[in-house]
Amino acid sequence: MCTSNAPKRASPERRNNKTTKIFCGMASNILKHAYLCFRTYLEMFIDLVFAFIFEGKRQAIPDLEKRHAILAQSAVSLAAKIRNKELTSEELVTACIERIKAVNPVLNALVDERFEDALKEAKEIDKQIAEGLPDEYFEKKPFLGVPFTSKESHAVAGMLHPLGLVSRAHVKAHEDAECVRLLRESGAIPLAVTTVPEINQWQETRNMAHGQTNNPYHTGRTTGGSSGGEAALAAALATPIALCSDIGGSTRMPAFYCGLYGFKPTAGYTSMKGTCLRSGEDPTMATIGFVSKHPVDQAPLTKIVAPTLDLDKPVDLKNVKYLYVETAQDLRVSRISKELRQAMNRVIKKLTELAPNTEQVPKEYSHGGFAHMFVLWRHAMTKETSRFAELLTNNQGKANAFVELAKKLLGMSQYTLAAVFKLFNDQVLPPVDKEWADNLTKELGDDLANALGPNGVLLFPSAPAVAPYHYSLFLRPFNFSYWAIINALHMPAVQVPLGLNSQGLPLGIQVVAAKNNDALALAVAEHIGKTCGGYVPPCKVIE
Known part of the structure; x- marks a missing residue:
């Protein structure tokens, strides 16, 4: 019996199927690139229109006067000065009040204040310190005498708690939210509550009860949401402690747009009781967080509201593994701007230069789940x-x-x-397929966690562009997805400021770690901030 070694020819049906797949793939790529090209030019046109409207309305915030220069320091440093009798709580509270009064007419970030009561509490603290307090007392109250502000969606007893709603415009809270209670126990003094969008659910801080909050770097641009009032005051050097929350980027988004550090810890470690009328008993991807000018404040403040989270875990930066995503493929989201790509590349280049060996050189990471960031978060919200x-x-x-x-x-x-x-x-919109979304979220989370391991972080874009003009996000409603997907994964993330662009607007990047590896994310964020930019004030600081 003879056999032939000649290759078998594919059947006409198989050849047709292969040809069809190739054609469909080519057609899909052509349509995708055509869509991206059209969208790029459309967004350029949108920016031109909004620039015409808002560039002429740009208003500078007042410079930080020499007598208030202390407000440029970290909350940790201010607490130490009060403890060591180098600064009184009354002096610090007075400086904050005067600074808030100076910048708020430009920013419109204030909802309610308790200035007189805060001064009384500060004077009492100063009296106790002057009479002598044991070291153990300061250990229990690490922020004794330091004032703080809070987004008004956190209940603060005796203060307005409208959630951005006209129907609640005159409603006051009867008791503190858990995060507020814990901050009070740490010795911090509540000073004021600040603006949010309705029920914390939008990328801009604007509501019908209190109007629109403006970005201190450019008043024609948004602060982001929902902690926009907090970020505006913190960036404008008016509050040393800014209490926020994060369910879809609500801490990290305003931090990015306002040039600050913003930390979202691993989900499940902070109580949401008293925030947006929550009971605090149900599982959620929302977390309590802070925005700050200084990275050194993040861990000590987070320990107050997340006491069971291990933030003292030692971190050796020489052993950190870096992964990065330059851009996701979610077609709902705008393309990453050139300047933010350059900012990320600058970070990657610096980390490469500092890498002790090839294992620490940043490497690119990809996963198909990042093509569905918004949809996965939308399903998580259900x-x-x-x-x-x-x-x-x-x-x-x-x-x-x-x-x-x-x-x-x-x-x-x-x-x-x-x-x-x-x-x-x-x-109105149809629901997301539950099984598909759950499976893809788990696949993405598991794969990323395995890739990161115990000593890895992911460098992730913050947003497609720097702080947008007011109202322009109505035409880009999905651009918060780079923050939101991290909430859906329940992972910790730190927003890191990287200085300012040529227009004086903040640049930034996210540092993401595996669940419960918050200490690593914070350490890397501090390292990157110090070496690649960090917080830059939106005004002159007169020393």
Whole structure:
């Protein structure tokens, strides 16, 4: 029997299938590139239009006067000065009050204040320190005498707690949120509460009750949301401790747009009781966090609100493994701007230069899950127990997307357009396939955790562009997804400022670590901030 070694020819049907796949792939790539090209030019046009509207409205915040220069220091340093009697709490609280009064007319970040009560508490603390306090007392109260501000969605007893709603414009909190209570126990003094978007659910800090908050680096641009009021005051050197929260970037987004450090710890370690009317008993991807000018403040402050999280774990920067994602492939999200790509490349280059061996040289990481960042976060939001439509009505009913749109068009709605869009997202758009989203989220989380290991961090973009002009995010509603996907993964992340661009706007990058590896993320963030830019004030600091 003879056999032939000649290769078998594929059947006509198989050849046709292969040809079809090749053609479909080519057509898909052509359409994708055409879409990206169109979107690039469209966004250039959008920026030109909004620049025409807002560039002429740019207003500088007042310089930091010499008598207030102490406000440029870290909260840790200020606490030490009070403890060592180099500074009184009254002097510090007075400086904060005067600075808030100076910058708030430009920023519009203040909702309510307790200046007189804060001064009384400061004087009492100074009296106790003068009479002598044991070291153990200071150990229990590490921020004794240091004032703090809080986004108003955290309940602060006796202060306005409207959640950005007209219907709650005059509602005051009867007791402290858990995070506020813990800060008070640490010796910190509540000074004021600041602006948020309605129910903390938008990328800009604007609501119908208190208006729009402006970015201290460029008042024609957004501070981000939802902790926009906190970030505005912190960046403007008006508050040494800024208490925030984060469910879709609400700490890290304003930190990026306002040139600050912002930390979102591993989910599950901070109590959300008293935040946005939460009971604190249900599992959530939301966390309590802080924005700060100095990275040294992040761990000590987070220890107050997350006492069981190990933030003292030793970190050897010589053994850190770096991965990076230059850009994700989520077509809903704008492309990363050239200047932010350059900022990331600058970080990668610096880390490469400092790497003790090839193992520490940053390496690129990719996963298909990053092509669906917004969708995965949107699905994760369905697992939250709080419901936006009910909260909008102060739990007195349920807001309807179509009804509120009609009211908005007639000028009769109590809600912003952003809130109406959120209602449509929740009530009208089809739900995400649960099984697919759960599986892909788990695959992404597991793969990234395995890639990072115990000593790895991921350098991840913060956003496609620097702080956008007011209202322009309505045309880019998914651009917060670079922050939001980290919430869906329940991983810790630190927003790191990288100085300013040629227009004087903050640049930045995220540092992400595996769950419970928060100490590593903070250590790397501090290292990168110190070597690649860090916080730069939006005004002159007169010393």
